[in-house]
Amino acid sequence: MRRRDRAGGLRRDHRRQHAHPRRRPARAAHPRARAARGRVPLVSRHPALGRRPPRGIRHGPRTRRRVDLRRPSPAGGDPLPAHDPADLPVSGAKTGSGPRRRVALVSLGCPKNQVDSELMLGRLVREGHEYVADPEQADTLIVNTCAFIDRAREESVEALLDAASWKQGRAGREVVAAGCLVQRCGDELARELPELDALVGLDDVTRVTARLPALGGAQAAQPAPRRSWGRPAAGLFSAADPRLRLTPPWSAWVKIAEGCDQSCAFCAIPGFRGRVRSRPVDDLVxxxxxxxxxxxxxxxxVAQDSTGYGRDLGLRDGLAALVERLATTDGLPRWIRLHYLYPGRISRRLVEALRGHPRVVPYVDLPLQHADPHVLRRMRRPGDPAAFLDQLAALDDALGGAGIRSAFIVGFPGETDRQFETLCRFVADGPFDAVGVFAYSHEDGTPAASLDDDVPPEVKDERRTQLEEIAAATSAERQRRRVGRVLDVLVEQVPGPDGPGTALGRWAGQAPEVDGHVLLEGFADARPGTLVRAGIVDGGPFELVGRPAGG
Known part of the structure; x- marks a missing residue:
């Protein structure tokens, strides 16, 4: 892939730095692939907090890192759960006949993309194929790509190039590109990467076997059909579709809707994900x-816009109605967490539903994107920063001290130094536990693509770094306010990074992968997947330290 003038192309020049560099595969790198560099520092108070990479700042749809095919993952490079693939749950009995394939998968991008990955694997396993964690044992390697922003496309292309190297000289191996990049740039992928054996678009997620050439799939190498802006897709799945979860056994992502009805100037998602299609409440239950x-x-x-849930089903205030139904239904997971809320669409009914139902955990994920009214108008976003703070305060109060995450874009066309300073003050004064920081990049097919991308790349990088530092300080203050509280913590790793007697977990205000951890001291008998009571004794940016309550 060569550098192109348009941001929507598949660029090969990387300006990003990687928060968690990964080792290169032992095999020779594909000649068109390149190495990553750099890391983001962490400032912390407790000595243990400084020994782990920061998890509360995100640059783009996932933490930035190299994809290592020796450590494939469902989530942008994180290792797979520490259990055998044969033990992963998949619904339904195996069916079908014909050739059997061993399939490995790398999933990039957001949790919504991970659900698609799990659906593809679920279909393959149900039809008798074998999922393997190690690509060296696989016949077929699927790379489920992301196309959200320029950096995400670059990471996806790198993963496909690595997969092409994995295939070289090995008879019978096949490489499959799937997901958003296929939907958005399928023609270019087919032209630029002849090593690809199949392209699986978003509408084919639950029909993946029909696209694999080794299984006799028809039109396997044909690009996914281009989707006109906002045109609905056909591929909404249901609870009856088989799914092989790649998350730890105690945690799962649940996609409540597909697509988006918003018209944010910078976002291309409606163009390839389509308009909102909500899953019925009974299906989600x-x-x-x-x-x-x-x-x-x-x-x-999760959804592209969770507050838009149910409008296409004729529901009024559909997300609030869903929360009320889940809160009064027995036999559901103990913690239910909402992600991707949209400012200006959080109703009083939703706030009251969250207040009255402890099963829906104290967590707010509200991407605000900016805090200067002029920039927000150019972004085609709601633009009242004072109302933002009032809304966050109401949610924080309703949930009894919530974990609050947001996301912001720096370097949007026309952003001045003064407007950026407004954003910095807002983040410094806001109640943010974790923040995602994006440097703006032009996206083909978006209204912002017609604007002059007039903020130099080096200025975008400087602003991103500065905002990250401010967000870290804001997070540290929020965590220190939790010292003295007793929290339920979901144990995820035993022993923890500090050895025997420690564990690593998350309280309800920390989402998987992105919002940091609670370091548990004195929990030698803790078991992953269980809840423990921990008294918080210290906190730093995105991290807490807890000890047995009453101990």
Whole structure:
């Protein structure tokens, strides 16, 4: 892939730095691939907090890192759960006949993309194929790509190039590109990467076997059809579709809707994900009950815009109605967490539903994107920063001290130094536990693509770094305010990074992967997937330290 003039192309020049550099595969790198560099520092108070990379700042849809095919993952490079693939739950009996394939998968991008990955694997396993964690044992390697922003496309292309190297000289191996990049740039992928054996678009996620050439799939190498702006897609799945979860046994992502009806100037998602299509409430209840029966403790509800849930179903205030239904239904996971709320669409009914139902955990994920009214208008976003703070305060109060995450874009066309300073003051004064920071990049097919991208790349990088530092300080202050509280913590790793007697977990205000951890001291008998009571004794940016309550 060569550098192109348009931001929507598949660029090969990387300006990003990687928060968590990964080792290169032992095999020779593909000649078109390149190495990553750099890391983001962490400032912390407790000595233990400084020994781990920061998890509360995100640059783009996932933490930035190299994709290592020796450590494939469902989530942008994090290792797979520490259990055998044969033990991963998949619904339904195996069916089908014909050739059997061993399939490995790398999933990039957001949790919504991970759900698509799990659906593809679920279909393959149900039809008798074998999922393997190590690509060296695989016949087929699927790379589920992300196309959200320029940096995400670059990471996806690098992963595909690595996969092409994995295939070289090995008869019978096939490489499959799937997901958003296929939907958005399928023609270019087919032209630029002849090593690809199949392209799987978003509408083919639950029909993946029909696209694999080794299984006799028809038109396997044909690009996904281009989707006109806002045109609905056909591929909405249901609880009846088989799914092989790649998350730890106690945690799951649940996609409540697909697509987006917003018209943010910088975002291309409606162009390839389509308009909102919501899953019926009964279907979501069925999936959540099945997850609880599998031992899932926390279910994370995601959509491109969760507050838009149900409008296409004729529901008024659909997300609030969903929360009320889940809160009064037995047999569901103990923790239910909402993600991707949209400012200006959080109703009083939703706030009251969150206040009255402890199963929906104290967590707010509200991407605000900026805090200067002029920039927000150019972004086609709601633009009242004072109202933002009032809304966050109301949610924080309703939830009894919530974990609050937001996301911001720096370097949007026309952003002045003064407007950036307004954003910095807002983040410094805001109640943010974790922040995602994006440097703006032009996206083909978006209204902002017609604007002059007049903020130099080096200025964008400087502003991103500065805002990250401010966000870290804001987070540190929020965590220190939790010292003295007793929190339920979901244990995830035993022993913890400090050895025997420690563990690593998350309280309800920390989402998986992105919002940091609670370091547990004195929990030698803790078991992953269980909840423990921890008294908080210290805190730093994105991290807490807890000891047995009453100990």
């Amino acid at each position: 069925a999936e959540l009950r099945a997850l609880a029966a599998e031992g899932v403790v926390e279910a994370n509800l």
